[in-house]
Amino acid sequence: MADGTLITLISLGVTGLFMLGVPVLLVIAYWVIGCSFVLGLTLDNMGAELMNVFNKGFALLAMPLFILTGDLINKSGIARRLSDYAYACLGWLRGGLAMASLGACGLFAAISGSNSATTATIGSMLHPEMVKGGYDERFSAATAAAGGTVGIIIPPSIIFIVYGFLMNLPISDLFVAGIIPGALMVFGMQFACWVICRANGWGYIIPLQLNRVLKTAFGAWLGFFAIGLVLWGIYTGKFSPTEAAGVTVGFCVIAGLVSWALSHLFRIKEGRTWEEKSYAEMLLVEGFTIPQIPGIVVRSAQITGILAPLIAISVVMQQILSLLGAQQVIGDFVISMGGYYAVLATAMLIVFVSGMVLESLPVTIILAPILAPIAGSVGVDPIHFSVIFLVGASIGFITPPYGLNLYVASGVTGVPYFRLLRYSTMYLVSLLAVWFLVALVPDLALMLLPNR
Template identity: 80%
Template sequence: MSDGTIITLISVGVTFLFMLGVPVFLIIAYWVVGTTFVLGTPLDNIGAELGNVFSKGFALLAMPLFILTGDLINQSGIAKRLSDFAYACLGWLRGGLAMAAIGACGLFAAISGSNSATTATIGSMLHPEMVNGGYDERFSAATAAAGGTVGIIIPPSIIFIVYGYLMNLSISELFIAGILPGALMVFAMQFACWLICRMNGWGHLIPLNLNRILKTGFGAWLGFFAIGLVLWGIYTGKFSPTEAAAVTVGFCLIVGVICYPLNKIMKNDSNTPIEQKGFADMLVVEGFTIPQIPSIVVRSAQITGILAPLIGISVVMQQNLSLLGAQETIGNFVTGMGGYYAVLFTSMVIVFFSGMILESLPVTIILAPILAPIAASVGIDPVHFSVIFLVGASIGFITPPYGLNLYVASGVTGVPYFRLLKYTVPYLIALISIWFIVALTPQLALMLVPQI
């Protein structure tokens, strides 16, 4: 039996195991171990490479800090204030709470830089409220998963850092290029959400109240300050994205610890309706006590413990694919397609299907060095292509069979993975539509980037 036949059988076997509900980490690990035997490489190479991923993967150092930032923002009440502001602006529309959840994902992404942290935080916070508000629990969980896709597009973004490093591009320019496409992704998903909610009659409407908007916006000032702190620090070069995450963690710790006693002194009850609160009551978020910090850190570590092994084993999978000649085959195939649009759309198709089975980091590590030079050779701007590439990779977060955000949303909401899939379809259509618009309109990515 040939090596190719054996690898095909291994791939079919792990696909069958996936359908039986075996965790994705084990699926990829089984494939990696099986192909390692076929390739004849030492089995202990897997452990060595996993160690290298986390000892030398500089960008991954930011991941635990971004996730911890998300949990601190959530626990301190800042995330709830951002969500309240989004709901005050959108609650008068059918499906306003679900649309606010997507808007809150966009705001949260501008602090956390992580799709999974965005999904986990907004999903755990707003899913119960959406279910209590008359939304289908499957739709509510799918909304949190879809909203999290902007986590790697709206700056700061770990994946933009990795892409910029691999392709020797300015990370600040990549961040700026992601602003408008990220905003368009949010608006498109909100439109899809409004349409579905209107068709099903989901959600309770609240009056459009300018005073409520002002109060919630005033109350969310700490969240806006955190967003500004991250963006200012990165864009001015005061600190790296990893340092930005650390600074934001420190800021959130200080805010949470200081605001807890102030909240008690001011008797700021989080259960009091916003309409009954004055502007002074909105100044101080709920906060947390010092003894609560270890439990918050443990929760962040649990999420990191889910993601880190997936990323590590995916990178090892990339190495096996390279040994099998996948990179050379892809490069020759795309190069043979010809002109500008042929290369553009072929690259998009490859990124889309790769995102269905791999996490965005290994997709970037494997494909960016292959596709980006080919795209540049036919006249596609490198910064524009980076946005096209990563928007496509972000769509993979809600595309089965991998769909990392779907697993995160399932974990924090308790809704089974396969029950979410139906309600991701409208969001997929919205995101793919924006993806093509961004691909065909370079100025959406480039208009804010400083021209030298």
């Protein structure tokens, strides 16, 4: 049997496994192993390539640290304080709590760098509150899913780290380039949220109280400090992204332990509202104890244990695709489209369609090395293209049939997956509008970068 026929059968087989729900890691691994045998590549070669990914990937050390940061701020209560502040600012608008949950997603993303962690954390905290506040449970869950899309765009971002590692681009520049597009994604979704809630009359309106805004902002100071620490260190060059991740983890550990100790020392009661607490009490969050830290680390390690092997095996997959000539075929197709805008539009279409069936990590690892050089050949700035590529990949988190964030939101809220689709459509439209705006206006990604 010809090699091409065997590879086609292998591809069809693993596609069937994917449709049956087999994890993406195993699907890619089966395809890589099968194709390696067909092409005459030894498993020793695959093992060596897997090791090379991590031996040369110092920047990838930031990934588990930012995942751990997200778990620490959730466990310590910092995430809850950020959401309380967002609600104090937006609760006077129709749909204010839902808009606040999107704002909280943006603030949480500015510390954690993970889309699924953002959706899971904000969804589990605010979905019950939204349902109590008169929102449709399907809309509430879809809002958490949509808000999580900014988790990989607003810095620090795990996927920006992977992209920078693959394309040999400065990760600090990628982080800075994601600030304005990420903020626009949040504002775009908040506008869509306001339109939906106003049309349906959802949500209770609370008065805008300066005291509430100031007090919740004061209570969220640890979150703001962590965000500022990351952005300041990376933007000024004081930290590399990996060092920034380590510093942020250290800060979150100290903040969580000290807050717990002081809260118990001064016998501050938990569960009270912001009105019942003094400004001094608002300085402290719930925190955690030293015996709880191993459990937090294990949970973060479980997520890292899923992502890290996927990165490694996807790099090997990329090499096999290169041997098969797939990169040349896709490259020739995109180049044949013509000039700057035609190439850019074609690349965006490929990313969008791929995001419908694959998670952002394999999409990035497989397609970025193919599409980025082609975009560069027609004059697209490499940093600008990275933002275009990853914003498009993030939209895939709420695009069926894959829609990872929809699955995560369904899991933490109990709302069936297919019931979320109706209310995710409006958010999808708003994100597509922001995506096209970012693609057409390069300065939105580049204006904050020095020497640009």
